[in-house]
Amino acid sequence: MKTLKTTILIGVIGLATIVSCKKEKKEVEVIKKEDIIESVKAAAEEKIEKAKKKLSITLEPKNDSNITGSITFTETEGIVNMVAEVKGLAEGEHAIHIHEKADCSSADGKSTGGHWNPGLTPHGKWGAKEGYHKGDIGNFKTDASGIGNITFATNEWCLGCDDEKKNIIGKAIIVHQGTDDFTSQPSGAAGSRVSCGAIIQ
Ligand SMILES: [Cu+2]
Numbered sequence: 001m002k003t004l005k006t007t008i009l010i011g012v013i014g015l016a017t018i019v020s021c022k023k024e025k026k027e028v029e030v031i032k033k034e035d036i037i038e039s040v041k042a043a044a045e046e047k048i049e050k051a052k053k054k055l056s057i058t059l060e061p062k063n064d065s066n067i068t069g070s071i072t073f074t075e076t077e078g079i080v081n082m083v084a085e086v087k088g089l090a091e092g093e094h095a096i097h098i099h100e101k102a103d104c105s106s107a108d109g110k111s112t113g114g115h116w117n118p119g120l121t122p123h124g125k126w127g128a129k130e131g132y133h134k135g136d137i138g139n140f141k142t143d144a145s146g147i148g149n150i151t152f153a154t155n156e157w158c159l160g161c162d163d164e165k166k167n168i169i170g171k172a173i174i175v176h177q178g179t180d181d182f183t184s185q186p187s188g189a190a191g192s193r194v195s196c197g198a199i200i201q
């Protein structure tokens with residue numbers, strides 16, 4: 001009888017242990033699943049947010065040139081960073097601007113209109129007291145292999161904000177064969193438009 005009681009007692013304790021272990025395991029699993037769902041959600045939201053503030057475009061040849069390029073714009077904490085690589089130019093200095101329309105359809109690139117100038121200021125060197133257009137990025141150098149790398153950062157642009165004096169979406173990038181003299185009006189006498197890229201998402 002004593003042995004039977006002991007056996008039953010051991011059995012009950014064992015069962016209770018199994019039940020409690022199972023319960024605990026289940027709870028752990030539920031928490032983990034929720035954590036995973038939350039982290040996946042957060043990552044997806046972050047990705048969407050980042051995608052809104054990053055834009056990559058390509059440049060297509062104009063005026064029978066072979067000049068191509070790629071540009072990435074990234075906006076972080078109110079600063080737009082532009083990183084560009086242009087290929088196929090002669091060694092030297094060349095102008096690059098934002099022009100007012102995202103329309104690269106014409107063979108001469110003139111479908112993009114004039115320099116983007118929402119402040120109706122004179123053409124000039126970026127930051128000049130005398131004035132400059134919001135599209136006056138300036139000149140960049142190309143090496144003997146015809147490659148030019150450009151980096152530019154400003155808080156005077158934005159990617160898709162409501163301020164039309166800052167929003168560069170819907171405009172175009174134009175690379176010129178010549179150099180911007182920063183004084184000739186209205187566009188710095190930079191010569192023909194040899195590459196074009198619409199700034200659109
Ligand atoms: Cu231009």
Ligand SMILES: [Zn+2]
Binds near residue numbers: 115122132187188
């Ligand atoms: Zn200009």
